[in-house]
Amino acid sequence: MTSLRKLENGVLTVGTFAAAALWIFPLYWAFITSMRSEDRVVSKEAGVIPDEFNPAAYIDILWNTNLVSWYINSIGTAVIITFTVIVSGMMCAYAISQMRFPGRRILYGVVLASFMVPSQALVVTQFILMNDMGLINTWAGIILPQLIVPVVIIVYKQFFDAVPKELREAVVLDGGGDYTLLFKVYLPLNWGITTALAIITFIMAWNQFLWPFLAVTTEDKMTIPVGITQVNDAFGVFYARLMSVALLGAMPVAIAYLIFQKKVTEAVMISSGVKG
Amino acid sequence: MAMLTNRRKEMAVAASLVAPFVLTFALVFLYPAIRLVELSFTNSPLIGEGEWVGFDNFSRLLSDKLFLTSLRNNGYFVLLTVIPTTVLALCIALMINRLRGSVQALALAIFFLPYILPVSVVTQIWTWMLDFQFGVLQPVIAFFFGKSVAVFKNPYWAMPTVALVTIWWTNGFNVLLFIAGLRNIPKDYYEAAQLDGATRMQLFRRVTWPLLWPVTALVLTLQMILQLKIFDQIYLLTKGGPFNSSYVMLLMVYREAFQLNHGGYASAIALVLFIVIAAFSVLQYQLLRAGGRR
Numbered sequence: 001m002t003s004l005r006k007l008e009n010g011v012l013t014v015g016t017f018a019a020a021a022l023w024i025f026p027l028y029w030a031f032i033t034s035m036r037s038e039d040r041v042v043s044k045e046a047g048v049i050p051d052e053f054n055p056a057a058y059i060d061i062l063w064n065t066n067l068v069s070w071y072i073n074s075i076g077t078a079v080i081i082t083f084t085v086i087v088s089g090m091m092c093a094y095a096i097s098q099m100r101f102p103g104r105r106i107l108y109g110v111v112l113a114s115f116m117v118p119s120q121a122l123v124v125t126q127f128i129l130m131n132d133m134g135l136i137n138t139w140a141g142i143i144l145p146q147l148i149v150p151v152v153i154i155v156y157k158q159f160f161d162a163v164p165k166e167l168r169e170a171v172v173l174d175g176g177g178d179y180t181l182l183f184k185v186y187l188p189l190n191w192g193i194t195t196a197l198a199i200i201t202f203i204m205a206w207n208q209f210l211w212p213f214l215a216v217t218t219e220d221k222m223t224i225p226v227g228i229t230q231v232n233d234a235f236g237v238f239y240a241r242l243m244s245v246a247l248l249g250a251m252p253v254a255i256a257y258l259i260f261q262k263k264v265t266e267a268v269m270i271s272s273g274v275k276g
Numbered sequence: 277m278a279m280l281t282n283r284r285k286e287m288a289v290a291a292s293l294v295a296p297f298v299l300t301f302a303l304v305f306l307y308p309a310i311r312l313v314e315l316s317f318t319n320s321p322l323i324g325e326g327e328w329v330g331f332d333n334f335s336r337l338l339s340d341k342l343f344l345t346s347l348r349n350n351g352y353f354v355l356l357t358v359i360p361t362t363v364l365a366l367c368i369a370l371m372i373n374r375l376r377g378s379v380q381a382l383a384l385a386i387f388f389l390p391y392i393l394p395v396s397v398v399t400q401i402w403t404w405m406l407d408f409q410f411g412v413l414q415p416v417i418a419f420f421f422g423k424s425v426a427v428f429k430n431p432y433w434a435m436p437t438v439a440l441v442t443i444w445w446t447n448g449f450n451v452l453l454f455i456a457g458l459r460n461i462p463k464d465y466y467e468a469a470q471l472d473g474a475t476r477m478q479l480f481r482r483v484t485w486p487l488l489w490p491v492t493a494l495v496l497t498l499q500m501i502l503q504l505k506i507f508d509q510i511y512l513l514t515k516g517g518p519f520n521s522s523y524v525m526l527l528m529v530y531r532e533a534f535q536l537n538h539g540g541y542a543s544a545i546a547l548v549l550f551i552v553i554a555a556f557s558v559l560q561y562q563l564l565r566a567g568g569r570r
Contacts, residue, residue: 008476009374012371012374013374013375015371016371016372016374016375016383017383019368019371020383020386020387023386023387023390023444024386024389026390026401026402026405026444027389027390027401029401029404029405029412030400030401030404033404041410042409042410048412084296087296088296088297088300089297091293091294091296091297092293092294092296092297092298094293095290095293095294096294099286099289099290099293100286101286101287101290101291107294107298110301114301114305115557116553116554116557116558116560117305117309117550117553117554117557118501118504118505118549118550118553118554119305120505120507120526120549121312121529121546121547121549121550121553122305122308122309122312122546123529123530123533123546124312124315124322124529124533124539124542124543124546125307125308125309125311125312125315125543126304126308127322127533127534128308128311128322128323128539129303129304129307129308129311131323144300144303144304145304145308147300147304148300148301148304148305153297177289178286178289178290178293179289182293203392206394207392207393207394207395209394209395209396209508210507210508214534224394225394225395225396225397226396228394228396228397228400229396229400229512232400237407239404239407239410242400242403242404243400243401243404245400246396246397246400246401247397249394249396249397250393250394250397253392253393253394254389254392254393256392257385257388257389257392258385261381261385264388264392265384265388265452268449268452268453269452269453269456272453272494272498273494274453274456274457274460274491274494
């Protein structure tokens with residue numbers, strides 16, 4: 001390696017870390033702000049070095065907002081959405097991949113087509129439907145329109161297609177039916193992709209803003225992303241509190257991501273088709 | 277005879293397997309989609325009955341200044357985000373791809389982390405960073421432009437700032453796709469080219485860029501679709517203002533349907549948005565197929 005190459009490499013590595021530092025700065029700044037007193041936050045001396053570890057803003061948020069209800073609503077709805085999307089998607093994909101029945105091709109065509117439909121364009125009529133069913137401002141109302149995640153079926157079908165046919169024949173000879181096959185053979189063989197899909201479905205559901213924002217009318221039924229925006233109105237410009245509530249709201253998904261980093265990466269790559 | 281009952285049994289099993297998805301799909305997706313088309317030809321309020329008005333809503337759209345502004349702003353936003361984020365993501369992916377092991381994992385995590393944050397967390401943080409009086413970025417703006425700017429209250433700054441926030445938020449996704457693409461390029465290509473004495477620039481232009489093109493095309497179309505659907509950040513940062521300078525189609529759907537109670541007109545706008553995005557999605561699907569995947 002020539003010395004010029006070495007110099008280039010050194011510059012590029014330093015540049016990468018400078019860019020990374022810049023990229024993480026907003027989160028760092030939010031954290032520093034959340035640990036300061038409101039007076040300190042807006043004072044001239046408040047620099048970029050952490051100088052105070054004051055949990056007052058966090059305590060105030062926990063006491064004076066509906067944060068706990070928002071957490072419960074977010075966790076509850078996101079868990080139900082994830083479970084339902086994964087199980088119904090897996091069952092549907094299994095039937096499409098492994099069974100012969102009339103309408104199979106049409107069904108898969110519909111799944112592929114709905115992958116291209118922007119669900120945001122449907123919010124008006126979904127709202128009317130939920131209202132007709134009396135589900136506005138309920139968990140069911142938040143959950144139902146979020147249950148269609150076609151990419152889960154598309155990915156599962158790919159993976160089920162790749163399972164060797166010999167396994168199937170062995171189970172069928174032993175008298176096992178399709179449910180046995182799905183839950184005793186196909187699912188255990190695909191635990192990896194199942195957890196990956198479950199994690200990104202959960203993150204997606206947790207972060208959903210537009211639909212829960214429309215479907216909920218009272219503060220106690222809000223999910224985290226919607227609830228956070230209420231804190232502005234309640235406190236005005238008290239940035240330590242705004243930052244602490246934002247960070248508390250982001251924490252569950254941030255932790256989930258940091259723990260399952262590899263899985264999330266894999267799921268994103270597979271579900272967008274760059275890695276099969 | 278046994279064959280026949282077997283066949284029938286298999287049918288019943290298949291039906292029970294697809295039923296949960298199919299029924300939910302019919303209820304919350306297909307039915308609302310059909311209703312959307314139907315409503316767009318009526319003058320009905322959000323809740324309640326209306327009358328059939330034919331293509332009135334659509335002809336009204338063509339002369340609705342706010343709609344044309346929204347359409348233009350959607351285009352402007354696409355311009356401000358799609359190519360910049362693609363170029364930026366490619367640069368970052370190339371930088372990360374050089375690193376190894378846990379250092380690489382750390383760098384990737386830093387660039388990806390914003391993507392998994394809820395949108396309102398992102399907007400809260402940036403509202404604070406760009407606060408006119410106390411924002412940490414105002415001295416930076418003052419340094420380059422001579423004075424502080426209330427970015428979300430200034431018609432020239434609003435859209436570019438929302439675009440900047442959006443790029444910070446979603447760029448990690450694109451970085452990840454590019455990294456996957458880079459990993460798919462066989463190492464021997466680089467080794468062979470290096471043996472021939474290729475420079476770093478030549479390696480990029482002759483090996484990386486052409487082999488990465490399917491992923492680049494995918495990122496471009498995915499971004500196009502995503503950015504056309506912009507609503508959350510606009511609503512939370514500018515509410516479409518100032519002077520409608522950041523008004524976009526989905527915001528108009530929201531305003532017409534939920535604040536002005538024009539269910540029919542809102543449906544017509546939503547339908548237009550739907551068609552525009554569907555067209556780009558078909559394009560994306562073709563590209564995916566052309567790329568030899570799925």
